[in-house]
Amino acid sequence: MTPSFNLWTDPWITVEQPDGVLDDVSLEQALVQAHTLRAIHDASPLVIVGIHRLLTAVLQDIFDPHNEEDLDALWDAGQFLEADIRAFGEQYAHRFDLFSKDAPFLQSADIPLEPEKKTWDIALLFMELPTGTFVTHYQHGLAEDHFFCSTCVARGLLTIPAFATSGGAGIKPSINGVPPIYVLPGGDTLFEKLWAALILPEFQPQAASTTVDNVWWRRDSIVGYKDEVTEVSYLHSLTFPARRVRLHPAPMRTPCTRCGAQTAWGARTMVYQMGESRPKDAPFWHDPFAAYRVRGKKDPTPIRPWEDKALWREFAALFLPMTPEDEAKEHTLMPSALYQRGELAVEDIGPDYEIFPVRCVGLRTDMKAKIFEWLDASFDVPTALLHDPLGSDEVRRGLDVTTDCARLMAGIFRGAFSREGAEHHTDVKKRMLAAYWVALAAPFREFVLGVAVPETRQAAFTAWVEQVTEQGKATFKEAAESIGDSALALRQRVEGIAKCSAALNARRKKSLGEKEQNDTMETLPLFQTKEAQ
Ligand SMILES: [Zn+2]
CATH class of the missing domain: 1.10.132 (Topoisomerase I; Chain A, domain 4)
Structure with missing residues (x-):
């Protein structure tokens, strides 16, 4: 039997139905049914960010909104049109198979599917293993005992673009450096959440390439070892392969050590090396879902979690616009996704709620390889204040x-x-x-x-x-x-x-x-x- 688990067609995203019931759906179903679903669910908020970014990238690619009118039309449709999503699937579904020999999802096909001399424990895909509901500490030991099902492997892989951190010599963090706090737009349904995450060109990273687009489903299935990439498109950044990975599929005969479920194929080991990064002198990468502190001509610093600091103390920096009297003085930039929301609200585009809900997810590290805890908090931001x-x-x-x-x-x-x-x-x-x-x-x-x-x-x-x-x-x-x-x-x-x-x-x-x-x-x-x- 050929190992296979296709994220486009197989169920792996846990979603919350309006009545609170949890259900597993495929990538395609999540997008088609987004207007009838409430939210994505996972024990790890890092996974939620990872899935959110993948869904956002696919939708951004399909609908490619260029101006406010495009977003207005999408909002008025009230759902992501099934025909458009199916058309994307017909073209790219084969790029979403975790264990494909030639085009494995978010992995490098030049590495063999079978384990060779050196292997890495699959547990490395999760920087943390949950022990609580709010703050969870990394557990050492027993890493080699883990055997993950296909859905857990997929979820772990998807945390790499947003959260891969420094890890010793030559192991660099992903595109946003030491992970910032990600601010996810909220809404009553998954459709509303994802609609608010579609970013118009003017709010996308200025450093993004508009000529080369290496988004995962259109690029070669090869991730170079320590490859420095100079041209990075916005979609490439959302699926950024900061690690060169190859899973070693094995038939599952015992339940998954992370979630207890069992899929036909799982993985105990993989290859897990340094993958892509941007050159040191590359222009600053400004993620639309992160907030920054800016001082003078220096590169902005993302707002990150801080020990013993209640997150609401960063409320203004994270969620509110600022017009600095003096550019040389320290000022803050809320996520561009929120600037966009503010501008759209003035034009009466999108939800007319007085409160714009947001969810913040972060990973607190020592700025290097040590991981302390994650952060997951929701806030209500008055829409009026966004503009x-x-x-x-x-x-x-x-x-x-x-x-x-x-x-x-x-x-x-x-x-x-x-x-x-x-x-x-x-x-x-x-x-x-x-x-x-x-x-x-x-x-x-x-x-x-x-x-x-x-x-x-x-x-x-x-x-x-x-x-x-x-x-x-x-x-x-x-x-x-x-x-x-x-x-x-x-x-x-x-x-x-x-x-x-x-x-x-x-x-x-x-x-x-x-x-x-x-x-x-x-x-x-x-x-x-x-x-x-
Ligand atoms: Zn599992």
């Missing part, structure tokens, strides 16, 4: 106040509870700051919704500043009171609480004053309050 830099600035100011207050709290805590030059109770301080950010997460959503409406903007900002400073005081007090009852601790506590309260009050007055100043353009006296002295 409102002024409102977005207000959110940014609100976040600045919040960060400043956290800094003040940390500084005062350190000063109050250290003696003889040594800092004490750093663990309590850390917990205090974590508690502060957690307590403000839900109110922040209300703040953002309030800012989105010009009539309630001012009140929302004032309320947020009040809330932040009061929360800061309360959290500081709680932390201070958790420290011993010695006479020294009591004195430190009383002094610390008073100082913190004074500093936060001063900060509150300053930001509300600045606000007034911004609004009325009048000069205000310097705030020198009793508490601050």
Whole structure:
């Protein structure tokens, strides 16, 4: 029997039906039925990003929207037309077979199908093995015991273009470097999600080649060892073979060690080497689903997950437009997919929802081979703010106040509870700051919704500043009171609480004053309050 598993026709994508029931469908079915499905489902959010990018690439290739009218017509159709999808399948379905001898999907056909001297464990396809539902840590050991079914192998392969990381000498990360946080547009159905991910040429990476298109289904089935590619099209980037892989198919007689299912063919080993990368001096690659920080003429830095940093603190950088007063100063760029959504919303194209849902998926690493955890979080972004830099600035100011207050709290805590030059109770301080950010997460959503409406903007900002400073005081007090009852601790506590309260009050007055100043353009006296002295 010839080994085969064709992603175009065989079921391997787990999708959620509107009633919540999970079902496995083929690539073709996922696209044809997208308007009747809710979402893609997998234990690993990295797999979801991988599948999302593959579906996006296929649709982008089929429908190739060139302007807003094209996207408008697609939206009005309410579904991806079956005839168009079938036509694509007739032409390219043979390029989606995992175990094809001559054209294996996302693998290099010049490597034999049978294992040779050196083989790699199939577990390398998954940078993590799930142990929880939210944050999952990599498990070492037992890698050689893994035997994956065809669907798991496919899912693992698909994480390479978006998430392949550095891995020792000569092993480079994929096209986006150390993986950024990917921002996936949301929607009620899979159709809506994928429609919002179709990117017009003006929002595609500027560095993308428009002359050479090595998207997987049209290129040679060869991935060169350590091949440097200078011409990369947008579609090529979505299916970027950062690794030179060849699976070794074997008949399955036991359940898959990742998902428990069994397919006719699976894989225990493979060849897994460095594949394609772009040259070091290649122009910067700006992924439409990543957000960036920019300073001066330096290349932008993608927003990535950060240890102990609640993701909503990056809300403005990740989801809101910014018009920098001064290009030389640090500023942020939200994902181009969101800029596009904002522009379309102004033209009344696409969904008319006030809230644009997004899902963020990231992988936290040490910037090299070590992988710590993944991140998977959903946010509601007011559509109005996507095309409102002024409102977005207000959110940014609100976040600045919040960060400043956290800094003040940390500084005062350190000063109050250290003696003889040594800092004490750093663990309590850390917990205090974590508690502060957690307590403000839900109110922040209300703040953002309030800012989105010009009539309630001012009140929302004032309320947020009040809330932040009061929360800061309360959290500081709680932390201070958790420290011993010695006479020294009591004195430190009383002094610390008073100082913190004074500093936060001063900060509150300053930001509300600045606000007034911004609004009325009048000069205000310097705030020198009793508490601050
Ligand atoms: Zn499996």
